[in-house]
Amino acid sequence: DAGVTQSPTHLIKTRGQQVTLRCSPKSGHDTVSWYQQALGQGPQFIFQYYEEEERQRGNFPDRFSGHQFPNYSSELNVNALLLGDSALYLCASNRGVAGNTIYFGEGSWLTVV
Amino acid sequence: GEDVEQSLFLSVREGDSSVINCTYTDSSSTYLYWYKQEPGAGLQLLTYIFSNMDMKQDQRLTVLLNKKDKHLSLRIADTQTGDSAIYFCAGGYNKLIFGAGTRLAVHP
Numbered sequence: 001d002a003g004v005t006q007s008p009t010h011l012i013k014t015r016g017q018q019v020t021l022r023c024s025p026k027s028g029h030d031t032v033s034w035y036q037q038a039l040g041q042g043p044q045f046i047f048q049y050y051e052e053e054e055r056q057r058g059n060f061p062d063r064f065s066g067h068q069f070p071n072y073s074s075e076l077n078v079n080a081l082l083l084g085d086s087a088l089y090l091c092a093s094n095r096g097v098a099g100n101t102i103y104f105g106e107g108s109w110l111t112v113v
Numbered sequence: 114g115e116d117v118e119q120s121l122f123l124s125v126r127e128g129d130s131s132v133i134n135c136t137y138t139d140s141s142s143t144y145l146y147w148y149k150q151e152p153g154a155g156l157q158l159l160t161y162i163f164s165n166m167d168m169k170q171d172q173r174l175t176v177l178l179n180k181k182d183k184h185l186s187l188r189i190a191d192t193q194t195g196d197s198a199i200y201f202c203a204g205g206y207n208k209l210i211f212g213a214g215t216r217l218a219v220h221p
Contacts, residue, residue, distance in 0.1 A: 006155075033208065042117075042201055042211030043156070056208055090155055092209075102146065102209060106155035 002027060004105035006091050012111045013081050021076045021108045025093030029103075032074040034066060037088040037107070049074050050096075081112045115139040119202060119212035125219055131189040133215045135202035138183065142204035145178060147187045150199045150214070159187070159200075194219050 005024045013019050025032050031050045035043035045058035049068035063079045072093075078085055088107040094100045117137045125131045137145070142164055148156040162169045162176045162185075169176045175188040185202055199214040 035209075040213075042203075042213050043209070045205075045208040045210070048208060058208065088155075101144065101158065101161060103158055104148070104156035 004029075004091055004093050004103050006089075006105040006108050008108055009106065010109045010111075012113060015081055015083060015112055017081050017112075018077065018079045019081060019110060021078075021089050021091075021110070022073065023076070023091030023093075023105060024073045025091075026103050029093035029095050030072050031094050031096060032068060032072065033092045033094075033102075034074070034076045035090040035092060035104075036060070037090055039087070043090055046076070078110075083112050086110060086112045115205070115210045117202060117204060117210050117212040119200075119215045121213065122216050123218070125192050125217070127192060127194060127219055127221050129192055131192045131196070131217055131219075133187045133189075133200050133202075133217065135185040135187075135212055136183055137185065137202070137204045137210070139204055139206075139210060140183070141206045143206060145176075145185050145202065145204045146209065147174075147176065148201045148203065150201065152198075156201065189217075192217075192219050194221075 007022045033048040034046040037043040047057040048055045052068045065077045068074045090107045091105045094102045119135045144161045146161045147159045173190045177186045197219045201214045203209040203211045
């Protein structure tokens with residue numbers, strides 16, 4: 001049973017560029033959430049997708065957007081990258097909108113130079 | 114607002130028990146979680162407790178929940194060097210609020 005898978009694992013981008021990160025949820029899960037973890041901090045909630053719609057959003061600017069596909073996989077897009085966007089981006093999945101056990105992937109390390 | 118607080122560092126001797134503590138403010142949490150993060154890795158779900166439970170035991174792990182005081186703890190019995198990592202507690206209804214993490218160092 002595959003867990004939550006994310007790609008790419010590492011990437012380097014230049015300030016002002018755009019990036020797309022991808023996530024496949026754990027088998028049987030239909031809800032995907034994205035978190036940002038800056039160095040030395042706990043993860044911060046970005047947004048959650050369920051039934052291909054954004055259901056809840058954290059305190060992140062509109063430069064952060066996402067999408068969920070019919071197969072429940074998801075993308076996180078970040079436009080106009082800033083140095084401060086350098087972080088580990090974690091995808092989490094669970095079944096249903098709320099509650100239930102939440103599993104995380106290994107993350108995508110983004111470095112903005 | 115919602116907040117989760119943890120002590121930042123814990124050092125224990127190999128073979129001893131470790132107790133990591135956490136306090137939270139969000140009463141709507143359905144589950145409360147403990148995750149482990151090793152260097153350069155993602156979050157590994159260690160265990161979780163349903164909000165209407167007081168205790169959960171899972172092999173070497175024991176979770177205690179005091180809802181009145183909004184206090185959660187994770188006890189690791191017979192701590193090993195492989196347990197050295199950062200431990201996060203998290204709670205919430207459909208989005209998780211994380212603490213800053215407790216760095217557990219296990220020494221011989």
